[in-house]
Every structure is written in C-alpha cells, then in structure tokens.
Amino acid sequence: MADDLAYIKHLADGYDRELVLQDLMENFGEDVWNFAFFLTQRSHVADDIAQEVFLAAFTGMYAFRGECTVKSWLLTITRNKSLHYLQGAFFRKVTLTDRFIATGSSPAAERIVFDRMDNRELWDIVMSLPRKYREVLILDYHYGLKMNEIAELLHVSVGTVKSRLHRAKTKMNALLTLNMEES
Missing domain, CATH: 1.10.10.10 (Winged helix-like DNA-binding domain superfamily/Winged helix DNA-binding domain)
Structure with a gap:
C-alpha cells in the first residue's frame, strides 16, 4: 500500500516528478485533506492546504531522506501549513466573527x-x-x-x-x- 512508496527516498534527477506526485496524491490525498480539516475545521481551507502540501512535496521531493514514513512526512507538512494558517490574523478575525454569528x-x-x-x-x-x-x-x-x-x-x-x-x-x-x- 502507501508504505510501498519508500522509493521516494531514492529519487534522483531523471524521475518523472509528476508521476511521483500523482502517486503521492492517490495514496495520501484523502489523509492530507482530512488532517487539514481536523486542524482548521474549514473544508475550503483544507482544500487550499492540501494543494499547498502537495506543491511543497513536489518541490521538495528530492530532499526527502526517508528518516520517517512518507505519510508522516506529508502529515508534518500538512500540520505546519495548517498551523501557519491558524496563526494568521485573517483567521482570528473570521473565527471571532463566525462565533458571534453562528449559532x-x-x-x-x-x-x-x-x-x-x-x-x-x-x-x-x-x-x-x-x-x-x-x-x-x-x-x-x-x-x-x-x-x-x-x-x-x-x-x-x-x-x-x-x-x-x-x-x-x-x-x-x-x-x-x-x-x-x-x-
């Protein structure tokens, strides 16, 4: 299954990064989106964060050294991007407003x-x-x-x-x- 993606730690120039990205998205797309949603509690934000996570994975896949599982690597990126979002001033203002409006x-x-x-x-x-x-x-x-x-x-x-x-x-x-x- 997804742990079969250990080949990623052996990537070098010449691999088709788009195929690797597709493999990552097929195996972990739902996990990344769900974790982003669990952290932010907003589906539209989870959509954006999932895209950012896979963009970061695409640009940084040659740097993945295999010190953790691919899943753990992607969930770490997801958490970091989610926390960055949650720390933003825009989020605090919107959340505060939502609490007063939403029952x-x-x-x-x-x-x-x-x-x-x-x-x-x-x-x-x-x-x-x-x-x-x-x-x-x-x-x-x-x-x-x-x-x-x-x-x-x-x-x-x-x-x-x-x-x-x-x-x-x-x-x-x-x-x-x-x-x-x-x-």
Whole structure:
C-alpha cells in the first residue's frame, strides 16, 4: 500500500516528478485533506492546504531522506501549513466573527468509535476537543502513527504525546457519556 512508496527516498534527477506526485496524491490525498480539516475545521481551507502540501512535496521531493514514513512526512507538512494558517490574523478575525454569528476511556471503545467515521455526532465531539487533543487522537487512531512518529510530527516528547492521548481519551469518554445520557 502507501508504505510501498519508500522509493521516494531514492529519487534522483531523471524521475518523472509528476508521476511521483500523482502517486503521492492517490495514496495520501484523502489523509492530507482530512488532517487539514481536523486542524482548521474549514473544508475550503483544507482544500487550499492540501494543494499547498502537495506543491511543497513536489518541490521538495528530492530532499526527502526517508528518516520517517512518507505519510508522516506529508502529515508534518500538512500540520505546519495548517498551523501557519491558524496563526494568521485573517483567521482570528473570521473565527471571532463566525462565533458571534453562528449559532469513553477504554481503547476498545475508542477503536469502535473511530471505525464509525460516518457518525456525525461523534465527529462533532472529536472536533469540539482542543486542537492538541484532537491531533493526537486523529494521528493515533485514524492514521495509525506510532507514538514516536506523533512526537516527532508535533515536536513534543513521547511522554507529552502519551499524556495528551490519555487526556483526550478521558475528555472523549466524558463527552460521549454525556451525549448518551442526553439521548
């Protein structure tokens, strides 16, 4: 599958970069877009960020050394571009305006929950979590990254990842329990 793209670390002049880019987009396009959306919570922004990510991958693909997986490399670029967007003054103004205008802890339970991606209520709960918790949940459960890959991607220690993941699970469990009691 997508891990078969390890050939990318051996690219040299002469490879057809457009074919490599197409390969990347086919294998990781949905993951990149989803992660951008999870971080920004805006589909039109996720569209723009996904395009920027693959443009960056296209221009920097010869520099990829294979020190991480291709997926982790692309998700790192996605996170950086998403955070850059979120830090922009335009975003803060629009988000503030939108707010005025717009009106379980066990791993088995979480695995079941994340396997039901079409459940809108669940994703609303995930999206309501603070970004630092949302990120670790998505990277761990949805993308299946290892703790050390998540730590490297987020530029934090493995202990911080574990702590955030534990807190995210606790918050998800509380929100899911509350949601079930209200139903």
